[in-house]
Structures are given as structure tokens and as C-alpha cells.
Amino acid sequence: xxxxxxxxxxxxxxxxxxxxxxxxxxxxxxxxxxxxxxxxxxxxxxxxxxxxxxxxxxxxxxxxxxxxxxxxxxxxxxxxxxxxxxxxxxxxxxxxxxxxxxxxxxxx
Amino acid sequence: xxxxxxxxxxxxxxxxxxxxxxxxxxxxxxxxxxxxxxxxxxxxxxxxxxxxxxxxxxxxxxxxxxxxxxxxxxxxxxxxxxxxxxxxxxxxxxxxxxxxxxxxxxxxxxxxx
Numbered sequence: 392x393x394x395x396x397x398x399x400x401x402x403x404x405x406x407x408x409x410x411x412x413x414x415x416x417x418x419x420x421x422x423x424x425x426x427x428x429x430x431x432x433x434x435x436x437x438x439x440x441x442x443x444x445x446x447x448x449x450x451x452x453x454x455x456x457x458x459x460x461x462x463x464x465x466x467x468x469x470x471x472x473x474x475x476x477x478x479x480x481x482x483x484x485x486x487x488x489x490x491x492x493x494x495x496x497x498x499x
Numbered sequence: 500x501x502x503x504x505x506x507x508x509x510x511x512x513x514x515x516x517x518x519x520x521x522x523x524x525x526x527x528x529x530x531x532x533x534x535x536x537x538x539x540x541x542x543x544x545x546x547x548x549x550x551x552x553x554x555x556x557x558x559x560x561x562x563x564x565x566x567x568x569x570x571x572x573x574x575x576x577x578x579x580x581x582x583x584x585x586x587x588x589x590x591x592x593x594x595x596x597x598x599x600x601x602x603x604x605x606x607x608x609x610x611x612x
Binding site: 400426431433434435483486487490491492 | 503534539540541542543544547557589591599600601602603604605606
């Protein structure tokens with residue numbers, strides 16, 4: 392059983408559409424991170440959110456940490472083919488626990 | 500500045516064979532980690548080393564051993580490979596101060612037949 396549940400597992404959209412990926416848990420985390428992983432490579436850190444209710448923006452990506460620090464979302468506006476990849480959330484308590492990931496495919 | 504490097508990139512073993520996966524980081528990080536990644540299961544921690552000279556078990560340590568050779572290098576050894584160990588293995592490092600951000604290597608794809 393995953394400590395962090397990500398949904399959906401797969402997402403395929405057309406270029407220019409918006410998408411949201413969710414990361415939920417019953418546990419409280421001191422911080423939550425989002426990583427993106429491309430085929431054949433290791434995960435790369437996108438952002439860390441620390442404060443409950445925090446919203447961070449990274450160009451077309453918006454990350455939100457839930458008020459109770461148990462959940463998070465990643466929203467991509469006007470998705471581009473370069474956004475294609477596996478998106479992983481990871482919660483930090485005394486260690487880092489990863490969700491299973493959401494595979495995002497953006498079709499040109 | 501290469502970050503985290505791993506060798507080899509690909510490996511095929513027969514059941515019962517042994518091998519060592521190598522990992523090195525040049526960021527002067529204190530903590531290093533070994534994960535395995537399997538479809539639908541995310542990244543699972545095998546072993547970690549919080550600092551030079553220490554190692555601890557993660558979620559799935561059975562069948563593996565590790566050595567923190569020095570601050571830069573952390574190796575993972577499979578003593579008697581089994582098909583269940585077919586996976587992609589990632590090494591990661593963290594500074595050990597501040598947040599939990601980890602930096603990953605490119606991975607080793609291991610197949611055990």
C-alpha cells in the first residue's frame with residue numbers, strides 16, 4: 392500500500408489543454424516535493440512546498456500544498472509536448488515516501 | 500559538475516550471479532540512497548546512508564547489501580541475483596541540511612533471467 396496515492400495513473404491530453412494531477416495521503420508531511428522523470432533518466436526535482444496552503448508557480452506549472460499538509464496538486468496550464476513525462480510526488484516526514492506516479496502524455 | 504553518476508547503465512544477469520552497482524556524487528552531499536523503481540509501484544527505498552560511515556535498511560533491503568566507501572561513493576551489491584530483482588535502480592544524494600530534496604542519477608536497468 393502506497394503512503395501517497397496519486398491520481399490519475401495515466402493522463403493523455405492535446406497540446407494547449409490544462410491538466411491537474413493529485414497526490415493524497417492520510418499522513419501529515421513536513422514538506423512535499425514534485426519530481427518529473429523522463430524515459431531513461433532519473434527523477435528531477437521541480438518544487439518543494441513546505442507550508443500548509445502554500446501555492447508555488449513555476450512558469451505554466453502551479454503547485455499547491457493542502458492546508459493540513461496531507462495532500463498536494465500539480466496543475467499545468469496550456470500543456471506542451473515537452474511536459475510529457477512521469478510526475479512523482481514525495482512526502483517528507485523522517486524520510487521521503489514516493490507516490491507511484493502519474494504518466495502524462497501531451498499530444499501535438 | 501556531473502551530479503550523481505551510476506554505472507553500469509544496463510546489465511543482464513543470470514539467476515544466482517552477483518554484481519555491484521556503483522554510484523558517485525560530486526556535490527559534497529552527506530546522505531545517499533538506493534531505490535528501485537518498478538511499474539506502478541513508484542520508488543522504493545532499499546538502503547540509505549545518512550552520513551559517511553553509516554548505513555541503514557529501507558523498505559525493501561532483502562537480497563541487497565551496501566557499502567558507503569567514502570563521502571562520494573555508495574555501492575549496492577546483489578550477492579545472488581533473483582528474477583524478482585529485475586528493476587531499474589536509482590542512486591540519489593541529499594545535502595543532509597535544510598530540506599529533503601534529493602538528486603538522482605540516471606539509473607541502472609537490471610534484468611535477471
